[in-house]
Amino acid sequence: MTVNPTSNNFKENAKKALADDNLQAALNNLKGGLISKRKEAIKRLPEFDAISTRAKNIKDEVFLDLDFYLEKFEKKTIEYGGVVHWAEDANDAKNIILELLKSINAKIMTKGKTLISEEIGLNEFLEENGIEPVETDLGEYIVQIAGEKPSHIIAPALHKTKENVADLFHEIHSPLGYKERQNSASALVAEARSVLRKRYLEADAGLTGANFLVAETGSTAIVTNEGNGDLTQSLPKMHIVLATIDKVVPTLEDVSTILRVLNPSATGQDMATYVTFSTGPKRRDDNAGPDQFHVVILDNGRSDLIGTDKQDVLRCIRCGACMNHCPVYGAVGGHAYGWVYPGPIGAALNPALIGIEKSHHLPNASTFCGRCEEVCPMQIPLPKIMRHWRNEEWKKKIPKYSVRLVLKLWLFLVLNPVLYRIVSSIFVRILSFFSPQKGYFSNLPFASGWTSVRDFPAPEGKSFLSQWEEEHDDNK
């Protein structure tokens, strides 16, 4: 079972989000932050587009022989003393991880940032089984102690203002001896650092995700800025990596190519602070590192996309640029989407992973403005994939009867141009007859959904088509 989505409540969630002043203040940070930093970083790399095409090609090439690369990765990992586990779905992955933890009698497991662990609901499962998962990425830590879910894939606590975090830390850390409420971001970061230091040292196992699985070397790679992933995977006696099948790339050089577009797109950096390749457990004479190294390779529905027209979505490197630039995400934030992956990538990926029945609002939560595709460093045709899901939704008769009826009527009209002109000219005449002096309607029958939030412009008397025809006649 994957984590239960609440995506079918998108409309209600969005309404609440729009009325939430605190959330709107937090979302405001997006504009000045990630968007402008990305722009600057790309200016510093004139070859960005060419490298983006190369990065796209690397993934496409891997998918053509995905089984080969996965087997290569496995073989190399084993050569260096690691163990590879294969999980078909969320339950498999959770049980494999639980068994590994039980085998060393683990009580505490630190975690680097991994979206897949959110996808499979790992934290809840481990807690039910008496193991404490401790998030160490600051954003993940904030949402964990707040009892919430991440709202952005690279900035999980994006929905919280600094004041929210200050209140939360004061409440949660006071019993641990941190009595004073900190106000500055730097003091809050320092407090979390101090609290989490103890947890790293107490942990029996550490779990990280992987930005890449390198087939050539059997290495898993993480890209971070905080350094939490490195402490998570180096201090405890067991390092578990949780990664999906689409993360494999051929060589270390391919990682470098993709990093050149990932880092600018994600945070506006030329290079993330830490990129670490981990291969096997610590060597015999090493003084640090885990005794055991396990890689759990998860499918969870992704292999179904291989070889289909939706395969493109698997190229995603989780930079978050699509959501940063999405007008819908920018207005409602990540929680409204109701599942792990918000924004345009969620609208394209979630239906494939949880079914269109549970996520049909998401591909509709788009204006198709195309900014997501424009900024995607892996050139994923996000609007095209969303359109595909809208078609699926229609085929499965998921929209309400009234919606389908109106759309069918519309379809009938646009397929019959003569009738369309007659009907539209009647509507235009009626509307312009009742048109108020001010030139717009403040309310309209059957259109309160529109007029409750904005005015509806009154028609000028004639339709575009008839005006064009008149002009056409004049020109004769």
Added chain:
Amino acid sequence: MITNRERILSKIKSNLGKEKDRAKIDIDILEARLKGSMPSLIPKRGIIQQDKLLEKFESSARGVDSSVSIIDDLSEIPKEVKYYLTQNNIASKIVVLPNKELDSIDWNKYPTLEVTKKFPDEKDETVFVSSYVAIAETGTIVQLSSSENPITSHFLPDNSIVLVKASRIVAAAEDAFKVMRKEINSIPRTITLISGPSRTGDIALNIELGAHGPRKVHLLIWNDTK
């Protein structure tokens, strides 16, 4: 019993229409790809002339919030370290990794600088290490874990002072991998590319230095190419 592994791999193969074993020539092509048959696409900023490497590395490193000082001789290290610690209000107490390279430094001239040769733990404030190679394009240092260079040394202390030899500065990450492939037989447990001090943007997207790893990174570049 069919395993998860078999089920996943066979589903991929059948979706790709590759149920049959690959022809030898196809396998040879894929194997060659893993051995580097695809030339890298390195941007202009990562293609740097030998005599410009130091300058570019220094500016890139400053760009990622590392501080830098350049020395001409190893004997200058204790003085530089002492100066850096004093300037930054850091206790005059460092841990130096016990390894061949750093053992040759004579710290005795500065008795006020307390030097302990050991692997650092979470109580040690400042560590002195050396880097394997450094990357000019991004101001990055590369650390390979080993019995003499535990990975935790680069993450536990608050301040990291790193010796970088100018002769070991390469242009791009691809060049660093090239050096690695030539010099070492077996890949270490960790290869870590470090670009500046640890940071986070997780509180209202403000960038704060010193999240979980070092709050400060100081690079001592030894110009051994002179």
